[in-house]
Amino acid sequence: MTSLTLRCISRRADTHDVASWQFAPLAETLPPVLAGQCVTLHTEIDGKPHCRAYTLSSSPQDSCWQVTIKDVGLVSHHLHQTLQVGDHIRADGPFGEFNLTALPCERPLLLSAGSGITPMWAMLRDELAKRPNADIRFIHSARSPADVIFADELTHLAKVHSGLRCALVLEQAPADHPWIGRLTPTMLAELAPDLHERHVYLCGPAPYMTAASTMLAELGLSPEQLHQESFGLPPAEPAAATSDHxxxxxxxxxxxxxxxxxxxxxxxxxxxxxxxxxxxxxxxxxxxxxxxxxxxxxxxxxxxxxxxxxxxxxxxxxxxxxxxxxxxx
Structure with missing residues (x-):
């Protein structure tokens, strides 16, 4: 795994609690990357070393790396507070096997929620760069319109690529929004009626992953057609009240x-x-x-x-x- 020093060349606010940083290598060249892979960023907080893995939201066609981070958790909050244009940061990577290159499919269905959109955004852009007319369905879940990362960019891609269909499932939305609440089997049937002919790529918080994978299994999707990555393993079931350890x-x-x-x-x-x-x-x-x-x-x-x-x-x-x-x- 490569370790290199990056220089921050851009910082952009995406939503009220999400920002994107772009990085260029300080001396080295950027190693090859597959859309959907991650890097580990290293920093110091109160004099102690910390690190955190983030999915690259840039595509392999981009000349720089981009990470998109929600302001939650110790390291992420620290980066939101301190990482500015011109700063240097050490990164390891890229790594990860959740990508359309390793898991190819002619007609993918991308399902994401919250920050889980980051690998999907990278894979979507990479796939459309390779196959502009690709038949892709993208369903993203978020709390409200203000919480949708890359909202304008998704709208633009859907306009210029006829094979792309995007839908936003929002828990809080105006009454005329077509998909209000949480993702349901009925929504999936309407948005992806050919579900069983597609491979599904799934990423998001653990509760969303559990609910979506259970739903897909109940709809008859075979395990071989589901590929997933989550931000953190699901929490272990609490042990029964016992002194055993x-x-x-x-x-x-x-x-x-x-x-x-x-x-x-x-x-x-x-x-x-x-x-x-x-x-x-x-x-x-x-x-x-x-x-x-x-x-x-x-x-x-x-x-x-x-x-x-x-x-x-x-x-x-x-x-x-x-x-x-x-x-x-």
Missing amino acids: FWLTLKKSGKKVKILPGQTLLAALEAAGETMMAACRAGVCGACRCTTAGNIERQSVMTLSAQDLESGVALACSCTAQGDICLDY
Whole structure:
């Protein structure tokens, strides 16, 4: 994975709580990127290093990289408050397998909500640059018209590309808006009547992902036709009221950390006041690689080789303990 220093060349407000930054390389050239991939941005907050993974909202045809960030969470809020034109920032990447290049389809249906629009926007622009007359359906869900990222740009693309059909599903909207509320099977049937002939690309907050994937399954879409990426893994089911727990022993210090059934290694470490590098928190970027000894369950093995798995390497953000384990990072 490439690490490089970027210079901020533009900052733009997209909505009341979302902004986009454009970056050019300080010395290096930008590495090749696939639409839908992510980068990890590194920063310091109160003298401590932090990092966070963000999807590139730029397309591979662009001469610079763009990230579009909602002002929520420690690192994102810090970037909103401090990152200005002319500033330098370190980035790792790109990475990620959620893209139309790795998962091609002649007639895609893009479903997104909130900040989940960022990979869709990149993939949409890239696909239309390659196939201007592509048959694409794009359904985006948001709270209100003021919360729709890239609203004007989407309208423009739909006007100049006859094969593109866009629809906004809004929880709060004027009475004459055709799609008010949350996405329903009836809406899907009207907006994508040929659903079973398409592949679906899904991205958004965990509750939206769960509801949409369940809906698609109930409508008979095969698992092979659904490709998805979420911002953060769904929260683990809370453990039943019990004293049962495992012990997570830190190899370097010998410190023992309590970890509950279903709790990720990263969550247990942070609850105990330990600091661990973590960016995407979705088992995608590999920033939280660690070595374990003991019985674990991995929810993601992305970025891990067969040799890594044999050696006990895991991604702390998407790995749970099945017994007492030893951890090195």
